[in-house]
Amino acid sequence: MSTTPRTGLSRRALLAGAAASAVAALATATTRPASAITEASEAAADAAAGRRAPNILLILLDDLGSGELGSYGQRTIRTPVLDDLAAQGARFTQAYAAPSCAPTRASLLTGLHTGHATVKANSDAGKGLRAEDVTVGEVLRDAGYTTGIIGKWGLGPDNGDNPSHPNRQGFDHFFGYINQTHAHDYWPTYLWRDGAKVRFPENADADVTYATDLFTQEALDFIERNQDEPFFLNLAYTTPHAPNEIPSDAPYSDEDWPQGERNHAAQITHVDAEIGRVLSRLDELGLAGNTLVLVASDNGPHTAGANFEHVGSTLPHDPEFFDSNGPLRGVKFTVYEGGIRIPLIVRLPEALRADGGVAPGSVVHDPVAVWDFLPTFAEVAGAPVPPALDGISFVPALTGREQPAHDYLFWEHDRKDQAVRFGNWKAVRPKGGPVELYHLNQDAGESTDLAARHPALVRKAERLLADAVAGG
Numbered sequence: 001m002s003t004t005p006r007t008g009l010s011r012r013a014l015l016a017g018a019a020a021s022a023v024a025a026l027a028t029a030t031t032r033p034a035s036a037i038t039e040a041s042e043a044a045a046d047a048a049a050g051r052r053a054p055n056i057l058l059i060l061l062d063d064l065g066s067g068e069l070g071s072y073g074q075r076t077i078r079t080p081v082l083d084d085l086a087a088q089g090a091r092f093t094q095a096y097a098a099p100s101c102a103p104t105r106a107s108l109l110t111g112l113h114t115g116h117a118t119v120k121a122n123s124d125a126g127k128g129l130r131a132e133d134v135t136v137g138e139v140l141r142d143a144g145y146t147t148g149i150i151g152k153w154g155l156g157p158d159n160g161d162n163p164s165h166p167n168r169q170g171f172d173h174f175f176g177y178i179n180q181t182h183a184h185d186y187w188p189t190y191l192w193r194d195g196a197k198v199r200f201p202e203n204a205d206a207d208v209t210y211a212t213d214l215f216t217q218e219a220l221d222f223i224e225r226n227q228d229e230p231f232f233l234n235l236a237y238t239t240p241h242a243p244n245e246i247p248s249d250a251p252y253s254d255e256d257w258p259q260g261e262r263n264h265a266a267q268i269t270h271v272d273a274e275i276g277r278v279l280s281r282l283d284e285l286g287l288a289g290n291t292l293v294l295v296a297s298d299n300g301p302h303t304a305g306a307n308f309e310h311v312g313s314t315l316p317h318d319p320e321f322f323d324s325n326g327p328l329r330g331v332k333f334t335v336y337e338g339g340i341r342i343p344l345i346v347r348l349p350e351a352l353r354a355d356g357g358v359a360p361g362s363v364v365h366d367p368v369a370v371w372d373f374l375p376t377f378a379e380v381a382g383a384p385v386p387p388a389l390d391g392i393s394f395v396p397a398l399t400g401r402e403q404p405a406h407d408y409l410f411w412e413h414d415r416k417d418q419a420v421r422f423g424n425w426k427a428v429r430p431k432g433g434p435v436e437l438y439h440l441n442q443d444a445g446e447s448t449d450l451a452a453r454h455p456a457l458v459r460k461a462e463r464l465l466a467d468a469v470a471g472g
Contacts, residue, residue, distance in 0.1 A: 249265075410464070
């Protein structure tokens with residue numbers, strides 16, 4: 001973790017300072033050994049050679065459990081597109097998010113874990129990001145990328161002009177839900193395109209136009225419109241978040257399951273097919289070889305479904321029905337592994353494959369987190385990284401180099417339960433309770449509390465927990 005102090009500087013001052021540092025690095029690069037040439041100088045060499053920076057496509061699914069994809073062990077729900085993507089790329093086994101939607105999105109955008117990010121809990125979602133927050137959208141837009149987010153923003157009030165609006169946080173194009181609660185409605189009567197509402201009056205009295213399909217079409221249009229220049233697209237589907245609503249429960253219509261479970265499985269298979277449409281468009285336009293593709297979830301599987309009367313759905317869902325968290329303990333809203341460990345699939349562009357990239361079908365065990373996405377994307381784009389991030393680029397893990405380790409990873413739920421991972425040790429501190437200690441390599445299911453046997457490690461965990469929220 002960076003120890004650079006956080007300041008009151010504006011986002012522009014931070015980015016300008018980072019850019020100046022990159023320029024200074026270029027000026028001194030000739031006096032350094034080849035192994036010390038910075039990523040900034042490599043990016044400048046690429047630019048001088050006329051190479052185009054890779055596109056970046058981040059597909060974020062909502063409440064998809066780590067055990068709900070075939071490539072992660074699911075045997076019932078069909079996910080052929082994402083399973084094939086994992087076969088083409090790399091599958092991470094120890095990728096992490098925050099335990100709920102809004103904190104994950106804020107950490108992903110800013111490179112800060114919940115101890116330091118503006119949005120620390122879902123209850124902060126209505127306020128959203130601050131004007132001074134520096135986002136991955138700004139970092140990549142300043143590096144020459146066209147930036148877009150389609151789907152669930154979920155950070156800020158439901159209006160088209162506020163400091164947390166995507167267009168004021170580095171994104172050239174936005175289509176979807178601004179407000180997190182609005183995103184529960186799969187049959188919306190309106191969505192936002194930038195600062196204006198797009199109406200769907202057919203959904204006022206019937207379930208006609210499904211949001212997931214709208215997001216796919218918008219993504220196809222964005223990619224085609226921006227195919228000639230580098231782009232960054234965050235395609236943030238709301239599937240399979242509750243409520244368990246879907247136009248058709250096929251291909252599970254004949255299964256002898258509760259309706260909520262048929263719908264949940266169909267949500268996942270449906271969005272898998274929609275992702276296939278997006279990946280096919282990259283192929284058709286000749287962009288697949290120069291696009292970094294990542295697919296992740298924003299937290300572990302949900303247990304909701306029977307409490308969404310405000311959007312007309314009361315169908316229950318039980319994550320145990322499909323073993324949605326695999327061997328892990330906990331679900332969404334918990335800081336145990338099942339609540340925070342997520343699927344992460346990455347397919348490399350040709351440039352990274354040529355630079356020692358991992359072989360197709362690889363499995364990567366390095367622990368990474370969504371707050372690592374910003375520095376990772378910045379390195380891929382050759383962009384300066386804002387100072388004082390908690391995130392670390394995981395490009396080394398993708399290109400056969402040694403991956404720098406975090407001093408620790410930190411999670412918090414609703415300013416109550418906390419957890420910290422350091423090495424293979426993980427400490428969980430429920431609010432008001434003692435610290436629990438688990439050795440993840442030997443006990444990924446967090447079944448055996450070793451705190452009484454290792455008091456020195458408990459003391460270390462307590463220090464790290466205090467450090468993680470200092471200055472936040």
